[in-house]
Amino acid sequence: MKSLEELAKIREEALKKVDIRHDREGTRIVVGMATCGISAGARPVLMAAVEEVKTRNLKEVIVSQTGCIGVCRLEPIVEVYRPGEEKVTYVEMNAEKVKRVIAEHIVNGKVVDEYTIGAAK
Amino acid sequence: MELYRSHVLICGGTGCTSSGSKSIEEAFNEELAKNKLSSEVKLVKTGCFGLCEAGPIVIVYPEGAFYSHVKVEDVARITEEHLLKGRIVTDLLFKEAVVEDQVRSINEVDFYKKQKRVALRNCGVIDPEDIKEYIAFDGYKALGKVLTEMSREEVIETIKKSGLRGRGGGGFPSGLKWEFTYKASGDQKYVACNADEGDPGAFMDRSVLEGDPHAVIEAMAIAGYAVGANQGYVYVRAEYPIAVNRLQIAIDQAREYGLLGKNIFNTGFDFDLEIRLGAGAFVCGEETALLNSIEGKRGMPRPRPPFPAIKGLWEKPTLLNNVETYANIPQIILNGAEWFAGIGTEKSKGTKVFALGGKINNTGLVEIPMGTTLREVIFEIGGGIPNGKAFKAVQTGGPSGGCITTDHLDTPIDYDNLIALGSMMGSGGMIVMDEDNCMVDIARFFLDFTVDESCGKCPPCRIGTKRMLELLDKITEGKGEDGDIEKLERLAVNIKASSLCGLGQTAPNPVLSTLKYFRHEYEAHVYDKKCPSGVCQNLLSYHITDACKGCTLCKKACPVNAITGETKALHTINSDTCIKCGACLDKCPFKAIIRK
Numbered sequence: 001m002k003s004l005e006e007l008a009k010i011r012e013e014a015l016k017k018v019d020i021r022h023d024r025e026g027t028r029i030v031v032g033m034a035t036c037g038i039s040a041g042a043r044p045v046l047m048a049a050v051e052e053v054k055t056r057n058l059k060e061v062i063v064s065q066t067g068c069i070g071v072c073r074l075e076p077i078v079e080v081y082r083p084g085e086e087k088v089t090y091v092e093m094n095a096e097k098v099k100r101v102i103a104e105h106i107v108n109g110k111v112v113d114e115y116t117i118g119a120a121k
Numbered sequence: 122m123e124l125y126r127s128h129v130l131i132c133g134g135t136g137c138t139s140s141g142s143k144s145i146e147e148a149f150n151e152e153l154a155k156n157k158l159s160s161e162v163k164l165v166k167t168g169c170f171g172l173c174e175a176g177p178i179v180i181v182y183p184e185g186a187f188y189s190h191v192k193v194e195d196v197a198r199i200t201e202e203h204l205l206k207g208r209i210v211t212d213l214l215f216k217e218a219v220v221e222d223q224v225r226s227i228n229e230v231d232f233y234k235k236q237k238r239v240a241l242r243n244c245g246v247i248d249p250e251d252i253k254e255y256i257a258f259d260g261y262k263a264l265g266k267v268l269t270e271m272s273r274e275e276v277i278e279t280i281k282k283s284g285l286r287g288r289g290g291g292g293f294p295s296g297l298k299w300e301f302t303y304k305a306s307g308d309q310k311y312v313a314c315n316a317d318e319g320d321p322g323a324f325m326d327r328s329v330l331e332g333d334p335h336a337v338i339e340a341m342a343i344a345g346y347a348v349g350a351n352q353g354y355v356y357v358r359a360e361y362p363i364a365v366n367r368l369q370i371a372i373d374q375a376r377e378y379g380l381l382g383k384n385i386f387n388t389g390f391d392f393d394l395e396i397r398l399g400a401g402a403f404v405c406g407e408e409t410a411l412l413n414s415i416e417g418k419r420g421m422p423r424p425r426p427p428f429p430a431i432k433g434l435w436e437k438p439t440l441l442n443n444v445e446t447y448a449n450i451p452q453i454i455l456n457g458a459e460w461f462a463g464i465g466t467e468k469s470k471g472t473k474v475f476a477l478g479g480k481i482n483n484t485g486l487v488e489i490p491m492g493t494t495l496r497e498v499i500f501e502i503g504g505g506i507p508n509g510k511a512f513k514a515v516q517t518g519g520p521s522g523g524c525i526t527t528d529h530l531d532t533p534i535d536y537d538n539l540i541a542l543g544s545m546m547g548s549g550g551m552i553v554m555d556e557d558n559c560m561v562d563i564a565r566f567f568l569d570f571t572v573d574e575s576c577g578k579c580p581p582c583r584i585g586t587k588r589m590l591e592l593l594d595k596i597t598e599g600k601g602e603d604g605d606i607e608k609l610e611r612l613a614v615n616i617k618a619s620s621l622c623g624l625g626q627t628a629p630n631p632v633l634s635t636l637k638y639f640r641h642e643y644e645a646h647v648y649d650k651k652c653p654s655g656v657c658q659n660l661l662s663y664h665i666t667d668a669c670k671g672c673t674l675c676k677k678a679c680p681v682n683a684i685t686g687e688t689k690a691l692h693t694i695n696s697d698t699c700i701k702c703g704a705c706l707d708k709c710p711f712k713a714i715i716r717k
Contacts, residue, residue: 001378001379001380002384002386002387003386004265004377004386005389006184007256007262007386009260010253010256011256011257011259011260011262012376013253014253014256015252015258015378016267017125017254017257018128018246018247018257018258020125020126020127020128020182020183021130021246022182022184022246031207031208031540032207033205033206033207034206034207035206042412046126046402047124047126047161050124051124052211054124061128062183063183064183064184064207065206065207066207066208067207067208110701113206
């Protein structure tokens, strides 16, 4: 490596991989990953969320998992906690839907009503 | 793009490695594969987190769950519960991180709350064997800045303005040392790093080398540029195999990336590094003895002047700094001199790493801003004295330092304050002592060490320290005579004044310091033939209390038949015959035998 620009590029790439390693305040996206969640397909939802956050380079956003949220028939469930806002529970999620939630709710601040538990049947 | 949703950091410092972190790493690999999580969860082996008492340590991100005292048997549960199902295993977390069932961030526990990690910033965060992780956290950015934007004079000015002082113990202003080396004339100059860390109980430098070796490499390259050297040597003690290994891996990787070698960053600056191993000599931590050792000669000090900055390795100007001093350099370059000078006290800027040991709950490595008080370090960060014992003294500076008592616990830690108390900062070892430690025995322990390590060149040290040790042996064995304490004191003062190098000049410090604050203990040993703390074996006698049931087990255990007594009746020990071996005390099932 011969230039500062090359160093900066390596830094950027590497930072994406290690960025997860410090405590952060900010938005938390929590995916229910108990047995009910996993059998309903929560794993692809989790991975899609992680990928989307990385692709969009969103700082201050953590994607983590939790156990059984309680409404097993509506799994996969994704909860979004944003500082200063009430928790929003999204149900019957899939990889596509979670990407939309990230784009509209996390980035643009607009809750995707049709996916929420309130709108569910 | 490799996509891990969780990172599991396992401490790979020497402490946790000897507690089995390697088997824990293997167990995790197995469990992750079993649960098909290997492509989602990344295992990272890092350097020392600092909370050594709680090891082996495993931290899981993004939650920041701090698992302590991890055993191989726990790995399956952590994998299934936490990594697979997202449920943090609270009963395996570090106790202080769980408050009323709520998991707190590890940064809020007493041990970490008051720390400010500058030299240790990457330890426990990155994989020290992967240069890309160092680069991710601004690694080599400082070197780039220095080589492309700063003149050599500007670099030296920055270090001077920061107020950084040598962290190896001398406390000499680093910027000034760099300037002397820069100004010295010579057709070849060198930079060197003192990684000998001989003080018993000190492991600050070891942790930096094991956890963040690139920080030292980058700093030495910056130093080379500033003073005008293209070759550097890192003198590491051979007793640090993990540190040596990681440093070599780091040097090889840096060379691979063009960060060491010829024409770095296309600026025409060449710089390379070599490791030189020590061979078990404390005196080789002394700067001129170290340089002699690198040259292949016996590790003996030279008189100064001339100082190494003028005539060092092979008579050429050489800059020699300690590992921790170097570890601060990249941050000072990136954040500026004012940032560093804003931390600490007026004459001691920045932070200092301390190795907390002895009678303390949270044994480990801490980095605190200068000016933090001893009380805060011992009772808040350190968690106080175990088993409810009373604090007696704290030894700072290892065999070159002195002890500090309760009266001075509120002293803000800095170079000058500690010297004023009769001790010194030293390299950062802090040994805490409680009511069960004998201060005369402590002094004897340190003298025993320095006598062994004296190179023998100058008579005050070679002969003087041995005479001091003989006096201390005499006193602790109960053979002390009237006049011995005064003799010891006179010797100490004279050796301090006349020795050739720092080893001899500071060897009497533990004696002088304990005499200053605990003279009554010396007098009890000499005049009363008693050891008030119950440590010096020869001054203790064994007694049987009336808890004795006459079981005769002690009588049978005694190798010199010093115990008499009928079955079911109180036994007695003849103290003249007794050789104080303790066999009876070990055998008694009723705890009826005491030592005082």
